[in-house]
Amino acid sequence: MKSALCAGLFVLLGVVAPGMGAELNLYIWSEYIDPDILRDFESQSGLHVNLSLYESSEEMLAKIQYAGGASQYDVVVVSNMMIPLMAQLELLQPLDSTQLPNLANLDSAFISPSYDPGNRYSAAYQWGTVGLMYNRGRLPQLDPSWGVLFEPTRQVGSFILIDEMRDQLGAALIYLGHSANSVDAEQVKAAGQLVLAAKKSRHARGFEAGVGGKNRVAAGTVDMAVVWNGDALRAIDEAAELDLAYVLPREGSMLWADVMAIPGKAPNVDGAHQFINFILDADVGARLSNYNQYATPNRAALPGIDATDRGNPVLYPPATVMRQLQYQQDVGEHARLYDEVWTAVKAR
Numbered sequence: 001m002k003s004a005l006c007a008g009l010f011v012l013l014g015v016v017a018p019g020m021g022a023e024l025n026l027y028i029w030s031e032y033i034d035p036d037i038l039r040d041f042e043s044q045s046g047l048h049v050n051l052s053l054y055e056s057s058e059e060m061l062a063k064i065q066y067a068g069g070a071s072q073y074d075v076v077v078v079s080n081m082m083i084p085l086m087a088q089l090e091l092l093q094p095l096d097s098t099q100l101p102n103l104a105n106l107d108s109a110f111i112s113p114s115y116d117p118g119n120r121y122s123a124a125y126q127w128g129t130v131g132l133m134y135n136r137g138r139l140p141q142l143d144p145s146w147g148v149l150f151e152p153t154r155q156v157g158s159f160i161l162i163d164e165m166r167d168q169l170g171a172a173l174i175y176l177g178h179s180a181n182s183v184d185a186e187q188v189k190a191a192g193q194l195v196l197a198a199k200k201s202r203h204a205r206g207f208e209a210g211v212g213g214k215n216r217v218a219a220g221t222v223d224m225a226v227v228w229n230g231d232a233l234r235a236i237d238e239a240a241e242l243d244l245a246y247v248l249p250r251e252g253s254m255l256w257a258d259v260m261a262i263p264g265k266a267p268n269v270d271g272a273h274q275f276i277n278f279i280l281d282a283d284v285g286a287r288l289s290n291y292n293q294y295a296t297p298n299r300a301a302l303p304g305i306d307a308t309d310r311g312n313p314v315l316y317p318p319a320t321v322m323r324q325l326q327y328q329q330d331v332g333e334h335a336r337l338y339d340e341v342w343t344a345v346k347a348r
């Protein structure tokens, strides 16, 4: 009797013992979700959201693969190119599409995409580009080229490289005229040499993962960084006293999608589906992008996107620019080649 009363009181107070499944554990890039959206999900679902953040795909994969993450988190938000690899490593479980009616809201480009046929494991979250964010006040004549990182005679000011393997090696591959998804060992090694030389240059101020680079530029402590468009756009607004800008180098750049997936041993699989379906709602999708300033993959959300964002070519590049962007893809067994080259670049 006493314990029943006690349990009743706990429910009343919203306190739930571990193992009761009333939590949703989300693992996501930092600065990537509106806290109000989480609060709304909590009140609608009755689930308490535990938020865990990461800054790079390498960090995320290590956590999921080797540090118990696959049984700790219910939803992970990861780059599209991680899906084939994580599925093959059995780190993910298939989605139950009957619990995801809002999947129909996604734009056709994100329905059965090449990285995940049939959306077996993933539903799109946001998409964006890799580019250069810089302080225009300090570098008014910046040449919009990857050469400002990789060509000693064209390096200017101070810069931060991105601690994200495929983005930083991809930029070097593109500068060399190769595919950002190259699986040619000589090409990838040459890209590694370029990144290493950039790292050793007197203009370089090291590597930063995730939001680190944009934070340094926004604080005025470096002139330029390799960053993602949405992070750059938020910094441009927040540090309005500085004249900051984001450019896609003329040699071209990379395009990515981030997606939601459920780890293989997620504690709350039903809650995970509820969360994914909630994010795929048209209204929630619009709020998400209006907060993040990343582009929405949700067609039904488009009418709710702020008009200035919708018309901003940094968020929704015109077709001519899109043709210059390469969609990042999983490189299958060649991931090892990238890992080796990247480890050497970071270690030296």
Ligand code: N2P
Pocket: 029, 030, 031, 032, 079, 210, 211, 228, 231, 256, 258
């Ligand atoms: C959020 C950035 C996530 C985009 N800060 C990386 N794909």
